Amino acid sequence: MSTGLSENLSQDPRQRPTLVLGGKGFTEVTDTVCAVSERRKWPAIWYIAFACSLVLLGVLGACLTYLISTGIGVWGNNMPAAWGFPIVNFVFWVGIGHAGTLISAVLFLFRQKWRTSINRSAEAMTIFAVACAGIFPAVHVGRVWLAYWLFPIPNQMSMWPNFRSPLLWDVFAVSTYATVSSMFWYMGMIPDLATLRDRATGKAKQFFYGLFSLGWSGSNRHWLRFERAYLLLAALATPLVLSVHSIVSFDFAVSILPGWHTTIFPPYFVAGAIFSGFGMVMTILIPCRSAFGLQDLITTRHVENMAKVILVTGSMVGYSYTMEFFIAWYSGNLVEQFAFVNRSFGPYAWAYWTMFSCNAFIPQLFWFKKVRQTMLLAWIVSILVNVGMWFERFVIVVTSLTRDYLPSSWGMFRPTSIDFLTFLGSFGLFFTLFLLFVRFLPMVAMAEVRSVMPQAHGIVGEGHRPFGDYWPDSVHPERQRKPSPEEE
Amino acid sequence: MNHDTAPLWGMMAEFDNVSDTLAAAEKTRDAGFKHWDTHTPFPVHGLCDAMGMRDTRLPWVVLTAGITGALFGLALQYFTNAVDYPFVISGKPLFSLPANIPVVFECTILFAALTAFKAMLVANRLPQHHRPLFKKERFRRATQDRFFIVIEAADPKFDADRTRAFLESLGGLSVEEVEDR
Numbered sequence: 001m002s003t004g005l006s007e008n009l010s011q012d013p014r015q016r017p018t019l020v021l022g023g024k025g026f027t028e029v030t031d032t033v034c035a036v037s038e039r040r041k042w043p044a045i046w047y048i049a050f051a052c053s054l055v056l057l058g059v060l061g062a063c064l065t066y067l068i069s070t071g072i073g074v075w076g077n078n079m080p081a082a083w084g085f086p087i088v089n090f091v092f093w094v095g096i097g098h099a100g101t102l103i104s105a106v107l108f109l110f111r112q113k114w115r116t117s118i119n120r121s122a123e124a125m126t127i128f129a130v131a132c133a134g135i136f137p138a139v140h141v142g143r144v145w146l147a148y149w150l151f152p153i154p155n156q157m158s159m160w161p162n163f164r165s166p167l168l169w170d171v172f173a174v175s176t177y178a179t180v181s182s183m184f185w186y187m188g189m190i191p192d193l194a195t196l197r198d199r200a201t202g203k204a205k206q207f208f209y210g211l212f213s214l215g216w217s218g219s220n221r222h223w224l225r226f227e228r229a230y231l232l233l234a235a236l237a238t239p240l241v242l243s244v245h246s247i248v249s250f251d252f253a254v255s256i257l258p259g260w261h262t263t264i265f266p267p268y269f270v271a272g273a274i275f276s277g278f279g280m281v282m283t284i285l286i287p288c289r290s291a292f293g294l295q296d297l298i299t300t301r302h303v304e305n306m307a308k309v310i311l312v313t314g315s316m317v318g319y320s321y322t323m324e325f326f327i328a329w330y331s332g333n334l335v336e337q338f339a340f341v342n343r344s345f346g347p348y349a350w351a352y353w354t355m356f357s358c359n360a361f362i363p364q365l366f367w368f369k370k371v372r373q374t375m376l377l378a379w380i381v382s383i384l385v386n387v388g389m390w391f392e393r394f395v396i397v398v399t400s401l402t403r404d405y406l407p408s409s410w411g412m413f414r415p416t417s418i419d420f421l422t423f424l425g426s427f428g429l430f431f432t433l434f435l436l437f438v439r440f441l442p443m444v445a446m447a448e449v450r451s452v453m454p455q456a457h458g459i460v461g462e463g464h465r466p467f468g469d470y471w472p473d474s475v476h477p478e479r480q481r482k483p484s485p486e487e488e
Numbered sequence: 489m490n491h492d493t494a495p496l497w498g499m500m501a502e503f504d505n506v507s508d509t510l511a512a513a514e515k516t517r518d519a520g521f522k523h524w525d526t527h528t529p530f531p532v533h534g535l536c537d538a539m540g541m542r543d544t545r546l547p548w549v550v551l552t553a554g555i556t557g558a559l560f561g562l563a564l565q566y567f568t569n570a571v572d573y574p575f576v577i578s579g580k581p582l583f584s585l586p587a588n589i590p591v592v593f594e595c596t597i598l599f600a601a602l603t604a605f606k607a608m609l610v611a612n613r614l615p616q617h618h619r620p621l622f623k624k625e626r627f628r629r630a631t632q633d634r635f636f637i638v639i640e641a642a643d644p645k646f647d648a649d650r651t652r653a654f655l656e657s658l659g660g661l662s663v664e665e666v667e668d669r
Contacts, residue, residue, distance in 0.1 A: 026529060026633035152568055160568035164580055169590040176594040180601045187605055191631065195529070198628035214615035217622070218630045220539060222612045223531040228546045229608035233601055240597045247590055450530040456506060457533070 008301045009373070019114055019452055022296035026450050029297070033192075033444045034199055036292045042439070045291060050435045056428020063422040064139060072142050074418045081401040081413035086140035089423050091248055091393045092276070093133035093430075094174065095269075096386075098241055099277020100126025101181055104188070105237035108230075114305055116448035117297045120192075121288065122281050123185040124441075128433040129280070130178045132426040137170075166250035173247040180240055184233045190216050191226075192442035245273040252396065259339035259400035262327065268320035272389060275313035275359070279385030282306050286379045288438065297444055304372045310385060311366040317392075318360030335405055343399045347412065351395050358388020494667035496648060497620040498640040500627065501655040502662045506532055509635040512658040513538040516637055519654060523643035527621075527630040549607045550600050557599025561592035620668050638666065 008017040020029060067074050077084035100122040107115040138147050150171045152161055161168050194216035197209035216222070249269035252260040282303065289298040328340040344352045362384050365371045372378060398413045437443065450456055503509045513526050517540040526535055536543075569575070570583040580587070609615070621627045621638065630636050637658070639651055648665075655663045 030529075030632045152564060158573065160573040162575070162577055163565040163569050163591055164577060164584065164587040166590075169594075172591045172594040176598045179598060183601060183605050187608070191530075195631040198631045210617060214609070215617040215619060215622075216614070216631070217619055217627075218527040218529055219612075220526040220528060220532070220535050221541065222614070223528065224536055224541060225544045225546055225608050225611050227531050228544050229550075229604045232547060232550050232604045236597050236601045236604070239593075240601075243590070243593055243597075250590070447530045451532075456530060 033446045053428050053431035057432050060425025076415040080411045083397050085419040086136040088393045088397050090133050090136040092390045093129045095273035095276045096280045097126040097129040098273035099281050101241040105234040108234040113452040120445040121443050124437045126181050128430050132430050166254045169247045173244045177244045191447040245269045257400050258335045271313050271316040276389035278310045279382045282382035307366045307372040314363030348399050351391050355391035358384045494669045496641050497668035498666045499651050500636050500638045501660040503635040503660045510538045521643050523640040527636040550604045553603030554596045554600035557596040561595030620666050
């Protein structure tokens with residue numbers, strides 16, 4: 001069976017699909033990717049998007065200035081719901097980051113070669129999402145100028161933070177995560193920065209790409225250590241990413257609040273994080289691939305694969321929602337049972353059912369090939385996934401806090417306009433950073449894409465690799481070392 | 489720029505596909521050169537064998553760093569919470585290992601990951617912004633779509649004429665001298 005160049009959607013398991021379409025070779029792949037950051041005239045849509053993002057960033061700056069100069073009272077946080085929007089937004093953004101690490105590290109370990117077209121932008125998304133996430137707990141402490149108390153720094157009070165608290169674990173987990181994913185992202189980018197350096201025509205570009213590509217020359221002696229370090233970083237980032245959202249879930253699960261104190265939280269949070277992150281990756285990449293002409297690299301099949309991941313993780317999340325309910329009933333604990341009945345039929349039922357529909361029901365549309373392969377439909381579903389996952393965190397934080405054990409201490413949570421504007425503003429930070437990224441940095445990992453092309457294994461021309469793909473590092477028998485004439 | 493006065497740094501041969509590069513690397517290895525390298529736009533699998541390279545010891549360095557990180561995390565928590573500032577919270581013991589595992593884990597990853605990156609740079613002698621090769625117009629494609637075999641003049645077997653003849657016999661696209669500038 002032969003699949004044409006524009007077609008890599010065959011589901012025949014005997015043949016691995018081509019990952020790069022359009023009959024592209026190394027030269028064309030390099031040109032296509034570099035064309036994005038080398039173009040002289042940027043499309044109007046970029047400027048419009050950048051202007052909107054800057055406005056939102058300004059909103060974030062204004063809200064934070066107002067908050068810090070006035071006090072936490074500008075938010076709706078109050079007893080009994082002392083956590084409110086900042087923690088909802090924090091968990092939302094950290095969760096989004098997880099897909100980037102999953103794509104760059106976990107799929108790398110599983111040798112999922114299709115990741116190479118999307119891993120760079122997904123990792124960038126991770127770092128920018130973690131940057132947005134970091135703002136919220138930092139300003140939520142109230143007196144931000146004392147935020148350094150979170151870290152074990154010797155101080156004049158002779159006091160140390162309490163390491164038996166999950167909140168401190170969270171400080172370590174999120175800061176380690178931010179550090180390691182930035183480094184992983186930068187390290188993977190060094191060879192591609194060298195490509196941009198070698199193609200650069202302007203002095204400024206030559207200087208900055210040259211500076212940050214560290215004098216990379218593609219030496220095979222360097223590649224050996226580079227690849228080994230990359231593999232080790234992937235192997236370290238994989239348990240790290242699972243630990244980060246597990247620890248975020250400990251913030252809830254280690255407390256004794258009904259609805260939070262459950263052992264299902266760590267796996268349920270991790271699945272939800274990957275689910276929301278893939279949602280965001282799709283939301284960003286579907287417009288990017290059309291805007292920058294990357295359809296041959298980020299193919300329909302890539303979108304379809306992401307849709308399948310969303311379907312699987314969405315079903316896991318739906319299973320978790322149902323299992324929480326079952327355990328609440330099965331435990332025989334009246335307070336726990338009430339917490340869940342209250343979630344789905346209490347005053348925040350609208351939020352609960354928004355969450356349930358967006359996360360558990362709507363992704364089921366991805367069972368249909370038509371939806372997975374139609375860009376507009378897939379894009380709409382991915383946005384609804386983002387909406388649903390924000391509501392999941394809202395439901396968890398707000399319903400459990402507003403109605404716990406004592407009815408006399410119940411209350412309602414009412415967010416203020418500053419709450420909404422701060423959240424909206426965080427999107428400004430996220431998109432400003434992302435738009436600058438696509439403007440100046442290689443948004444597809446060129447070196448990695450080249451290495452998964454058939455030509456990288458000495459196969460010239462088109463066609464599927466009958467053998468090598470299943471053992472990615474093995475050398476095709478026909479291409480094994482032939483003895484040189486002197487040896488014979 | 490006077491090409492004649494600059495001392496010779498090495499000689500480079502250019503290839504445009506993986507099979508030729510692998511075959512050429514094997515021949516260079518078998519010819520007994522020591523100070524030589526292959527420059528490729530992506531890691532070519534099988535090239536390390538074709539060049540007769542030893543494996544890297546990077547994983548051992550990273551393992552050591554990971555263990556150091558774990559011990560650091562444990563010592564930090566023991567010292568701060570059980571020795572320097574003992575403070576009983578919700579009746580928990582001052583030092584309770586299960587509660588300390590998450591931070592130990594994060595420190596392990598942090599130390600190991602930072603070391604993996606740093607050790608890669610140190611072992612590769614990066615950053616190194618000046619290389620004679622960067623002055624060659626053709627070599628710019630080493631990070632894009634071409635493959636280069638470079639034999640340095642520092643190699644004991646290097647001889648300008650014979651090395652050029654050898655590189656030309658490998659069947660690449662071009663052979664050029666690299667001046668030391």
